[in-house]
Amino acid sequence: MLRCRTWLIAFxxxxxxxxxxxxxxxxxxxxxxxxxxDPALEAQAVQLMASLRCLTCQSQSIADSDxxxxxxxxxxxxxxxxxxxxxxxIRAWLTERYGDYVSYAPQVNAVTWPLFAVPLxxxxxxxxxxxGRLRRKTKGGTAA
Amino acid sequence: MSRIAYLVxxxxxxxxxxxxxxxxxxxxxxxxxxxxxxKPLPEFDLPPAGQGLVGVSDGDFVGGEPRLLNLWxxxxxxxxxxxPHLASLExxxxxxxxxxIRDKPEDVAQFLAEHGNPYTRIGADNIxxxxxxxxxxxxxxxxxxxxxxxxRHQHIGDIRAEHVPxxxxxxxxAK
Numbered sequence: 001m002l003r004c005r006t007w008l009i010a011f012x013x014x015x016x017x018x019x020x021x022x023x024x025x026x027x028x029x030x031x032x033x034x035x036x037x038d039p040a041l042e043a044q045a046v047q048l049m050a051s052l053r054c055l056t057c058q059s060q061s062i063a064d065s066d067x068x069x070x071x072x073x074x075x076x077x078x079x080x081x082x083x084x085x086x087x088x089x090i091r092a093w094l095t096e097r098y099g100d101y102v103s104y105a106p107q108v109n110a111v112t113w114p115l116f117a118v119p120l121x122x123x124x125x126x127x128x129x130x131x132g133r134l135r136r137k138t139k140g141g142t143a144a
Numbered sequence: 145m146s147r148i149a150y151l152v153x154x155x156x157x158x159x160x161x162x163x164x165x166x167x168x169x170x171x172x173x174x175x176x177x178x179x180x181x182x183k184p185l186p187e188f189d190l191p192p193a194g195q196g197l198v199g200v201s202d203g204d205f206v207g208g209e210p211r212l213l214n215l216w217x218x219x220x221x222x223x224x225x226x227x228p229h230l231a232s233l234e235x236x237x238x239x240x241x242x243x244x245i246r247d248k249p250e251d252v253a254q255f256l257a258e259h260g261n262p263y264t265r266i267g268a269d270n271i272x273x274x275x276x277x278x279x280x281x282x283x284x285x286x287x288x289x290x291x292x293x294x295x296r297h298q299h300i301g302d303i304r305a306e307h308v309p310x311x312x313x314x315x316x317x318a319k
Contacts, residue, residue: 024219024246029271055176055281068246069281072272097279099179 024068031078032071045078048087051104052077052094061104175300178279185293186277190267193242194249200241200267205293210318211239212311213287214263215275217247218255220283222302227259229303234262236308238315242266243274245283286311290318 036042049063054070062070062077080090094102100109108116180186189201205211214230216223234240242263244252252266269275278287278295288297288311296318299307 024217025248025251026246026270058174069272069275072246073276075271076273076276094276095179097179097276098176098281101176 028071029075031075176281180279193244193266193268198265205289210290216284218251226302230262288314
């Protein structure tokens with residue numbers, strides 16, 4: 001049993017430097033993994049972080065990601081909320097630098113308007129067809 | 145309705161599915177360009193990244209000739225590949241100011257001893273704040289800053305041999 005444990009320790013000791021070499025060695029930023037004391041502010045932070053895109057792991061929000069840069073971005077969000085900025089101001093600060101890319105909350109603008117207009121158009125078209133058919137049917141019904 | 149009309153939705157579906165399939169085979173460009181190009185450098189003031197080094201602030205980019213701002217780290221592997229090309233830029237007269245991201249003074253010193261030091265100043269940023277200020281999403285990245293402190297160009301990824309003349313041209317154009 002004792003020997004087994006010694007081997008296990010030796011095994012982990014061998015792996016440790018590999019894990020250290022792969023990433024930076026600095027500790028995470030103060031607010032990367034620490035919640036704000038004010039629960040209302042923390043709730044705002046959580047909501048905002050869930051809709052901001054991680055830049056190094058592009059399919060995750062910064063709330064979901066363990067990447068050091070996502071941690072640093074969470075620190076920015078919490079520190080700026082604490083300093084009195086609103087969630088909208090923080091999102092604007094980031095989109096000013098990264099474009100709409102960084103936000104998971106889609107905005108209507110010159111490029112994205114078809115995303116919002118096309119479904120409305122399709123629903124309108126479907127309603128027109130439906131009304132036309134129902135009318136034809138009721139007419140046919142009264143005739144018979 | 146004629147029979148052919150019934151085929152229209154199927155044809156539309158086949159077209160969209162085909163387009164989707166084609167786009168899946170295309171390589172995706174994952175670079176996120178900064179929206180800060182053509183804007184002045186944001187305010188910052190970073191301490192030196194180690195003993196004997198000089199810190200960096202936005203004021204250091206004002207006056208004289210255009211400069212390069214290089215974001216790097218000792219733990220970043222492409223930064224090792226980039227080091228000889230930064231050295232060649234320095235030899236050809238470019239002033240390069242560096243910022244080490246999430247790095248330790250002893251690691252910075254070891255990196256400089258192994259791969260050379262082409263920088264006039266190296267600041268330390270342990271919480272990646274300068275990256276968010278600049279719209280940078282990875283390491284290494286290099287910015288051309290003109291003598292008024294305005295960002296003129298962003299180079300994403302490591303500088304390779306073929307990028308050296310391009311960056312020198314950008315520096316010339318920023319004069």
